[in-house]
Ligand SMILES: [Zn+2]
Ligand SMILES: [Zn+2]
Ligand SMILES: [Zn+2]
Ligand SMILES: [Zn+2]
């Protein structure tokens with residue numbers, strides 16, 4: 001990757017403070033592309049990957065004149081004050097009052113409409129809102145995939161599996177970071193774990209009061225409203241910090257090193273609960289990301305491991321089950337957790353317990369006696385290659401030219417196309433047949 005994550009670091013141009021953009025403290029990165037600017041460090045927005053969405057940017061070695069720094073701060077303050085949520089509670093109470101009688105929601109303006117306002121939005125897409133509304137996420141238009149705030153909603157099957165796992169983990173309180181569906185469901189279950197939603201999507205402020213929602217950026221642990229800190233701290237430290245689980249469903253492609261810092265900060269807050277003995281263990285985490293992020297997750301969060309649970313979203317064509325029109329091998333999104341694998345009990349008939357692995361795996365994931373584990377990552381059964389001494393994707397063939405398994409159409413090191421079809425890989429071929 002061309003850019004290395006450094007962290008949240010102070011800056012001399014800002015008097016030793018971390019420079020901020022309207023999305024909170026900025027992250028420090030380093031160019032690592034080997035080009036002319038390699039090694040040069042810069043501050044960039046923690047929320048928006050696209051400079052068009054947030055233009056704040058600063059080279060670390062660039063000296064900002066005091067006047068420039070003052071203007072920078074002013075621009076940030078202006079952008080933050082202009083946000084529609086100056087008063088979260090006022091918006092919530094207003095929407096609650098309207099919705100008590102049943103009202104309409106303008107999807108284009110992302111706003112609950114009073115009866116008298118409806119005519120102003122006659123050209124917009126509006127939806128009726130039931131006074132007993134329990135799933136506001138259904139009203140909002142999902143943000144587009146390219147947006148830093150893109151949000152996908154868990155399917156029913158995924159929600160049910162998560163709830164089972166949370167109960168099994170002894171969760172009493174759940175911090176839902178970017179998981180609005182889960183928050184909604186937990187709010188509907190008075191006997192179950194309590195939940196607090198931490199989310200950067202301000203549209204939810206009309207539906208959840210400040211005690212239930214903090215507008216928050218998970219990549220720099222930033223609260224957009226100062227009262228959020230009190231709500232968050234009380235929630236995390238309740239019951240001496242016991243029974244707290246964090247569920248994070250981040251936008252894919254976000255910086256995992258930054259999320260790791262955030263999880264550390266939450267752990268520190270929890271451990272500061274009164275009467276809690278000091279520990280250094282990460283709090284219980286459920287993190288949701290595609291299987292191919294596994295190496296990144298393990299690098300940044302070595303306390304986590306990947307489970308075989310396929311996480312499905314109802315509003316995404318690829319990240320859903322095959323039955324719902326997704327890819328043939330099911331959703332590529334997985335649940336990562338810090339709970340011991342043995343305690344992550346996944347429901348039949350889709351999952352089974354593998355006794356030698358002592359964990360639950362998808363029924364399509366076969367145990368390889370040579371590797372001594374269930375080896376599939378992407379959802380397809382893998383095959384063992386005796387020459388490589390490991391399991392590989394079923395579409396791969398052993399290439400004698402390269403001395404390893406690869407897709408048949410790979411750019412071959414030996415540049416001998418004949419080597420591809422002439423098997424040294426007869427062993428793997430036989431294995432495949434025997435397994436059928
Ligand atoms: Zn920003
Ligand atoms: Zn409108
Ligand atoms: Zn196994
Ligand atoms: Zn194997």
Ligand SMILES: [Zn+2]
Pocket residue numbers: 385386387388389397398399403404405
């Ligand atoms: Zn091989």
Ligand SMILES: [Zn+2]
Pocket residue numbers: 399400401402403406410411412413414
């Ligand atoms: Zn080759």
